Amino acid sequence: MSFGTEILVKVGVVLAFALNGAVICTLMDVKASAWMQRRPGPLHVGLRGFIFPLAEVIKFIQKEDIVPTKVDKTIFKLAPAFILFSVFGLFVVVPISPTLVVVDLNLGVFYLLAISTLSTLGVLIAGWSSANKYSLMGGLRAAGQLIAYELPLILAVVGVVIQAETMSMVGIVEKQIEWGLPFAIAGQGIAFVIFMIAATAEMMRIPFDMPIGESELVMGFMTEYSGIRFLIFYIAEYINMFVMCAIAATIFLGGYHVPLLPVEWVNFYGPVVLLTKTLGLAFILVLVRWSFPRFREDQLQNIAWKILIPLSLLNIFVTSIMKVVF
Numbered sequence: 001m002s003f004g005t006e007i008l009v010k011v012g013v014v015l016a017f018a019l020n021g022a023v024i025c026t027l028m029d030v031k032a033s034a035w036m037q038r039r040p041g042p043l044h045v046g047l048r049g050f051i052f053p054l055a056e057v058i059k060f061i062q063k064e065d066i067v068p069t070k071v072d073k074t075i076f077k078l079a080p081a082f083i084l085f086s087v088f089g090l091f092v093v094v095p096i097s098p099t100l101v102v103v104d105l106n107l108g109v110f111y112l113l114a115i116s117t118l119s120t121l122g123v124l125i126a127g128w129s130s131a132n133k134y135s136l137m138g139g140l141r142a143a144g145q146l147i148a149y150e151l152p153l154i155l156a157v158v159g160v161v162i163q164a165e166t167m168s169m170v171g172i173v174e175k176q177i178e179w180g181l182p183f184a185i186a187g188q189g190i191a192f193v194i195f196m197i198a199a200t201a202e203m204m205r206i207p208f209d210m211p212i213g214e215s216e217l218v219m220g221f222m223t224e225y226s227g228i229r230f231l232i233f234y235i236a237e238y239i240n241m242f243v244m245c246a247i248a249a250t251i252f253l254g255g256y257h258v259p260l261l262p263v264e265w266v267n268f269y270g271p272v273v274l275l276t277k278t279l280g281l282a283f284i285l286v287l288v289r290w291s292f293p294r295f296r297e298d299q300l301q302n303i304a305w306k307i308l309i310p311l312s313l314l315n316i317f318v319t320s321i322m323k324v325v326f
């Protein structure tokens with residue numbers, strides 16, 4: 001198999017992994033919310049509602065794609081694709097197994113953190129180009145929120161990089177295999193919690209959904225979108241949820257490896273292990289979504305600047321000292 005063909009096959013497998021993960025996360029969200037609120041949830045689409053995500057996709061594809069008169073048409077149309085491609089770009093360096101990774105970059109963590117910031121621009125231009133005051137306010141809220149929580153997200157990963165002595169995603173997993181413990185247990189528990197909180201804010205999920213805030217801003221930066229473009233925002237949210245949980249599972253929970261299973265078989269059980277860990281973290285995010293009310297804007301900013309950033313800096317300081325001493 002040529003190098004180009006091998007890359008295309010890996011891209012196809014990884015994209016299928018991401019899309020199927022997004023479908024599972026969608027179903028998990030609606031079913032878990034119904035379970036927590038003591039109601040049936042979707043029942044009449046397929047087997048007990050299990051093809052509900054497919055029905056949602058078909059519904060939105062059928063709807064008319066409306067472009068308001070006063071919008072900046074070019075940017076308005078590009079914004080959803082911008083967000084979708086930035087989300088898919090994250091999966092390029094996430095290893096599903098030691099060999100099933102599109103590209104094992106030496107600066108994989110740096111690449112992830114750089115690409116994750118691109119979604120901020122997509123949300124901001126979606127809000128600005130809509131010529132709608134609610135959309136603009138939602139876009140500005142999103143920009144402020146994503147900038148604030150990007151810092152603790154990055155700083156939480158720095159502790160892992162110091163401990164693993166590499167930025168390669170495969171290298172980080174291999175270091176956890178070498179230690180016999182995931183980093184969430186072996187010294188980076190605080191960083192793991194900070195990362196998950198910051199990732200939830202990056203995904204703009206409750207209790208960090210200020211940019212959407214339907215009770216205040218209709219649907220925030222998505223207010224003027226309809227049809228397939230709204231569907232792209234909808235799908236991107238769940239792909240982003242899945243990929244951020246996959247990144248957390250890789251960096252903090254040992255990725256595709258389980259300590260009790262033989263390393264020689266990791267190419268066979270690796271994808272299943274990573275999927276299980278990822279969906280476990282996604283389920284926790286679903287429980288959080290339906291358990292807490294939305295934060296006020298001042299509370300949201302205080303959590304980032306007064307709690308998460310100082311804690312992540314303290315974690316880097318302690319990790320650095322422990323690395324030098326031991």
